[in-house]
Amino acid sequence: MITLKRRKYGRRKVCRFCADSSLTIDYKEPRTLRYYTTERGKIIPRRISGCCAKHQRELTLAIKRARHIALLAFSAQGSN
Amino acid sequence: MRHYETIFIVHPELSEEDTAACVEKFRGILENGGAFMVKEDHWGRRRLAYVVKKQSKGYFVLFEYGASGAAVAELERNFKIDEQVIRYLTVKIADSFDEEAMAQRKAEAEAKKAAGVTAPAEPDEVDEDSDNDDNDDDDDDVRDRRRRDDDED
Numbered sequence: 001m002i003t004l005k006r007r008k009y010g011r012r013k014v015c016r017f018c019a020d021s022s023l024t025i026d027y028k029e030p031r032t033l034r035y036y037t038t039e040r041g042k043i044i045p046r047r048i049s050g051c052c053a054k055h056q057r058e059l060t061l062a063i064k065r066a067r068h069i070a071l072l073a074f075s076a077q078g079s080n
Numbered sequence: 081m082r083h084y085e086t087i088f089i090v091h092p093e094l095s096e097e098d099t100a101a102c103v104e105k106f107r108g109i110l111e112n113g114g115a116f117m118v119k120e121d122h123w124g125r126r127r128l129a130y131v132v133k134k135q136s137k138g139y140f141v142l143f144e145y146g147a148s149g150a151a152v153a154e155l156e157r158n159f160k161i162d163e164q165v166i167r168y169l170t171v172k173i174a175d176s177f178d179e180e181a182m183a184q185r186k187a188e189a190e191a192k193k194a195a196g197v198t199a200p201a202e203p204d205e206v207d208e209d210s211d212n213d214d215n216d217d218d219d220d221d222v223r224d225r226r227r228r229d230d231d232e233d
Contacts, residue, residue, distance in 0.1 A: 068169055070128035071129055072129050
C-alpha cells in the first residue's frame with residue numbers, strides 16, 4: 001500500500017472563513033477573535049484552528065491590532 | 081484622499097462634557113486638515129483587556145473618514161501630546177476614497193438613526209457581561225481543540 005496514513009480520528013478541517021462568507025475578520029470584534037486564541041491569550045496555530053493561510057494571516061493581523069487597543073489581552077493576568 | 085479609520089481611547093475619569101470636548105477637538109483637527117467624516121461612533125466606557133496608564137476602563141471612540149496622509153499625521157501628533165488619550169490606532173481601509181458614495185452612506189445612516197431614536201442606548205455593563213460569557217465559551221473550545229491535537233500526535 002502507498003504510505004498515505006489516514007489518522008484514526010482524522011477529520012478534515014475546513015477554514016471557517018472560507019466556508020461561511022458572512023463571517024468577517026475584524027479587529028474591532030474581539031468576540032470572533034477570541035475564538036482563535038488560547039485562554040492564555042496566544043494565537044492558535046493554523047494546524048489546530050484549520051484556517052487557510054490567507055485567513056490565518058488576516059486573523060493574526062486582526063488579533064495583534066485588537067491587542068494594541070486593549071480589546072484583547074496580550075497574556076492572561078492574575079492567578080493563572 | 082485615502083480611506084482611514086481611527087480608534088482612540090479617552091481617559092475614563094473625565095466628565096461627560098470633557099470627553100465630548102476632547103472628541104470635538106480631534107474631529108476639529110481632522111476637519112481642519114480637509115478630512116471628510118463618514119462615521120463617528122462612541123462605543124462608550126468599556127473594560128480594557130489589560131491596564132493601560134493605570135486605567136482598567138476607557139472611553140472608546142471610532143472615527144471613519146477620508147483624508148490625506150498629512151491630516152492623519154497631524155491627528156496622531158496631537159494624540160501623542162494629549163494626556164487624555166490613553167491609546168489610539170489608525171488603520172487604512174482603502175487607498176481611494178469616493179466622497180460622493182460616502183456622503184450617501186452617511187445620509188442613509190443618519191436617516192436610520194433619526195427613524196429609530198430609542199435604539200442606541202447601551203450601558204457599559206452589558207459589555208462586561210458578554211465578555212464573561214465569551215470566556216466561558218472559549219475555554220470549552222480550546223479544550224476541545226487540545227483533545228483533537230492530542231489525537232493527531
